[in-house]
Amino acid sequence: MMQGGVAGTVFGLIQRDLLLTWRRRADVATTLLFFVIVATLFPLGVGPEPAVLRTIAPGVLWIAALLSCFLSLGRLFATDYQDGTLEQMLLTPHPLAALVLGKIAAHWLVSGLPVVVLSPLIGLQFGLSGGAIAILTFSLLLGTPTLSLVGSIGAALTLGIRGGNLLSALLVLPLFIPVLIFGAGAVASSESGMGAEGHLSLLGACVVLAIPFAPWATAAALRIAVE
Amino acid sequence: MLDIHDLSCQRGDRKLFGQVSVSVPTGRLLSIEGSNGSGKTTLLRAICGLTPPDQGAIRWHGRAIAEQRETFTAGLIYIGHRIGLKDDLTPMENIQAAMQMSGHPVTAALARIALEAIGVEPACHRLPTRVLSEGQQRRVALARLWCSEQPLWVLDEPFTALDARSSQLLRERLQRQVERGGIVVAATHQAMGLDPTAVQQLRLGE
Numbered sequence: 001m002m003q004g005g006v007a008g009t010v011f012g013l014i015q016r017d018l019l020l021t022w023r024r025r026a027d028v029a030t031t032l033l034f035f036v037i038v039a040t041l042f043p044l045g046v047g048p049e050p051a052v053l054r055t056i057a058p059g060v061l062w063i064a065a066l067l068s069c070f071l072s073l074g075r076l077f078a079t080d081y082q083d084g085t086l087e088q089m090l091l092t093p094h095p096l097a098a099l100v101l102g103k104i105a106a107h108w109l110v111s112g113l114p115v116v117v118l119s120p121l122i123g124l125q126f127g128l129s130g131g132a133i134a135i136l137t138f139s140l141l142l143g144t145p146t147l148s149l150v151g152s153i154g155a156a157l158t159l160g161i162r163g164g165n166l167l168s169a170l171l172v173l174p175l176f177i178p179v180l181i182f183g184a185g186a187v188a189s190s191e192s193g194m195g196a197e198g199h200l201s202l203l204g205a206c207v208v209l210a211i212p213f214a215p216w217a218t219a220a221a222l223r224i225a226v227e
Numbered sequence: 228m229l230d231i232h233d234l235s236c237q238r239g240d241r242k243l244f245g246q247v248s249v250s251v252p253t254g255r256l257l258s259i260e261g262s263n264g265s266g267k268t269t270l271l272r273a274i275c276g277l278t279p280p281d282q283g284a285i286r287w288h289g290r291a292i293a294e295q296r297e298t299f300t301a302g303l304i305y306i307g308h309r310i311g312l313k314d315d316l317t318p319m320e321n322i323q324a325a326m327q328m329s330g331h332p333v334t335a336a337l338a339r340i341a342l343e344a345i346g347v348e349p350a351c352h353r354l355p356t357r358v359l360s361e362g363q364q365r366r367v368a369l370a371r372l373w374c375s376e377q378p379l380w381v382l383d384e385p386f387t388a389l390d391a392r393s394s395q396l397l398r399e400r401l402q403r404q405v406e407r408g409g410i411v412v413a414a415t416h417q418a419m420g421l422d423p424t425a426v427q428q429l430r431l432g433e
Contacts, residue, residue: 024315084309085312087277093297227278
């Protein structure tokens with residue numbers, strides 16, 4: 001039966017996670033509002049100088065996206081761990097890394113993608129030009145999957161540890177640095193006339209590298225966590 | 228045939244159990260008994276491959292389970308202390324998600340039959356699982372056994388929180404599993420009440 005195969009199980013898992021998120025949609029709304037509010041605080045704090053705002057906008061949006069992604073990472077495996085579904089996930093005949101990739105995909109769909117969709121609006125608020133907004137949005141689209149992928153390793157490693165969330169921040173946030181540099185740098189380099197292609201290709205390389213590696217590392221960490 | 232050979236497990240410095248050896252032929256139920264903290268749950272988790280033992284081996288049809296993880300888990304149902312239900316899903320969705328995850332997807336009709344077989348009333352099928360009572364939640368978890376073709380069931384205290392009628396239904400289901408040549412491994416405090424010729428006992432902590 002096709003449905004019983006790896007693909008069927010992974011899609012089933014994505015569907016289940018999306019349904020669960022829909023039933024708990026307040027959680028998603030909270031992280032998105034967090035993203036909007038953090039990004040909105042900067043113009044208020046820095047002052048309404050248009051040139052300054054335009055310069056800091058990419059960095060601010062990227063940091064806000066990174067933090068809001070990080071906020072939702074805590075939920076990635078924690079509930080599965082508490083109610084025992086994680087054990088069931090480990091006892092399937094399918095490769096655990098494939099299931100983990102499914103969970104990461106579901107996480108990105110509800111935490112990364114909405115940020116990408118909202119970012120043009122926030123960009124307008126900073127007075128970015130149309131071209132800059134397009135590049136910023138595209139850089140977020142390429143970069144946020146890497147955040148979910150790499151973040152899942154930290155979430156799995158700190159599972160079941162007291163104060164795990166804070167520890168996970170120390171583990172994961174430094175790993176987000178390359179994505180932040182290339183992502184925020186893309187807009188700046190296109191504004192200065194150098195073109196954003198270089199930065200965007202590096203962001204693409206990050207995600208291509210993370211797709212096979214991160215789920216595998218996360219799966220290993222999960223096995224240790226339930227032992 | 229499930230073969231446990233010279234198994235030892237430790238938790239920190241404390242030895243939970245040592246040199247446990249037992250062979251369970253098909254069509255048998257292995258009842259694991261022992262006081263609290265004697266390592267029943269750890270033994271069950273070791274049998275599933277969740278917790279690697281410190282020493283010894285577990286073989287399924289003659290091969291170590293670590294060498295055939297895929298085949299072994301395809302034929303296994305484990306219902307642990309944490310029963311693996313999602314609070315926000317309905318019992319129907321839970322059964323279907325759990326069966327899908329274990330690689331044996333079931334239709335809604337089959338899930339409904341399974342839930343009714345262990346006495347979860349149709350009125351509960353569309354409620355979120357979190358509003359059900361503890362006993363009802365245990366029943367929802369156990370309903371997986373009614374849509375299972377898997378030959379090996381590993382159950383941790385399956386009778387906990389069940390009323391007399393559900394306990395009887397579960398006993399009948401376990402009896403049927405051993406009659407059709409399956410194997411059940413269950414940790415329990417109470418007598419199973421099954422056909423004694425089909426039951427093997429293992430006492431831990433002696």
